[in-house]
Amino acid sequence: MTGLGPWHSERLIYRAIEPEDEPVLLSISSDPEAFSNSAPFLPQPRSKRSATQHREWLEGALISAMICLPPPTSGSQDDTAMRPNPVGLIHLHGSDPRLAHHRHGDIGINVRKTYQGQGYGTEAIKWVLHWGFQYAGLHRIELGAFEYNPGAVKLYERIGFVPEGKRRDWVWFNGRYWDVHMFSMLEHEWRERFGEKQNSSN
Numbered sequence: 739m740t741g742l743g744p745w746h747s748e749r750l751i752y753r754a755i756e757p758e759d760e761p762v763l764l765s766i767s768s769d770p771e772a773f774s775n776s777a778p779f780l781p782q783p784r785s786k787r788s789a790t791q792h793r794e795w796l797e798g799a800l801i802s803a804m805i806c807l808p809p810p811t812s813g814s815q816d817d818t819a820m821r822p823n824p825v826g827l828i829h830l831h832g833s834d835p836r837l838a839h840h841r842h843g844d845i846g847i848n849v850r851k852t853y854q855g856q857g858y859g860t861e862a863i864k865w866v867l868h869w870g871f872q873y874a875g876l877h878r879i880e881l882g883a884f885e886y887n888p889g890a891v892k893l894y895e896r897i898g899f900v901p902e903g904k905r906r907d908w909v910w911f912n913g914r915y916w917d918v919h920m921f922s923m924l925e926h927e928w929r930e931r932f933g934e935k936q937n938s939s940n
């Protein structure tokens with residue numbers, strides 16, 4: 739975390755998802771590979787209405803944000819050029835209110851294709867882990883990756899999520915069943931790995 743406050747990490751800023759972002763949400767979910775890698779829903783052509791529903795669903799998260807590159811600091815007077823440039827989206831959903839006392843969270847992330855492989859996914863996940871443990875008071879944050887998405891499996895292991903095993907034949911995709919690899923990180927594991935001490939009230 740930088741000194742810039744909670745809505746920044748080293749290279750990225752995080753802002754609320756607005757109705758104006760629906761075209762970006764639509765472009766993300768219209769990429770068949772990204773869609774199938776991030777959701778177990780039937781692959782279908784996506785409508786504008788689906789982008790609205792996606793945004794409304796994201797509003798129910800503990801936190802959801804457009805992952806953005808900061809606007810250029812100098813040059814164009816053009817308003818469009820000065821807007822933060824969305825590279826993807828990230829969300830952390832909490833549990834149903836009757837399960838909230840367990841303090842679990844569940845991460846989802848999607849980085850737009852042209853921005854993949856540049857470390858933005860790693861940076862955004864570390865940011866949301868910080869937010870979840872340090873601000874939302876979570877005890878456990880989990881995520882799953884489909885067997886046909888080995889890049890995500892590798893990424894989550896590299897960040898330090900602990901493999902919890904597989905849900906066998908959990909997802910039907912492209913003519914066969916695939917497993918889902920489950921991962922989690924507990925608050926004390928995050929503090930040990932990322933060196934964040936608990937603030938003392940004394």
Ligand SMILES: CC(C)(COP(=O)(O)OP(=O)(O)OC[C@H]1O[C@@H](n2cnc3c(N)ncnc32)[C@H](O)[C@@H]1OP(=O)(O)O)[C@@H](O)C(=O)NCCC(=O)NCCS
Pocket residue numbers: 771772773775776847848849850853854855856857858859860861882883884887888889890892893
């Ligand atoms: C998975 C995802 C979030 C990773 O974000 P990213 O910004 O590309 O990741 P980073 O640049 O921080 O890290 C790259 C690492 O991620 C993994 N990775 C996963 N998918 C990748 C992709 N399409 N391109 C490059 N790296 C990918 C690799 O392990 C890579 O490690 P390497 O450099 O040692 O090969 C992103 O590729 C994405 O949004 N994919 C589509 C949707 C998706 O799969 N969401 C996750 C659902 S569980």
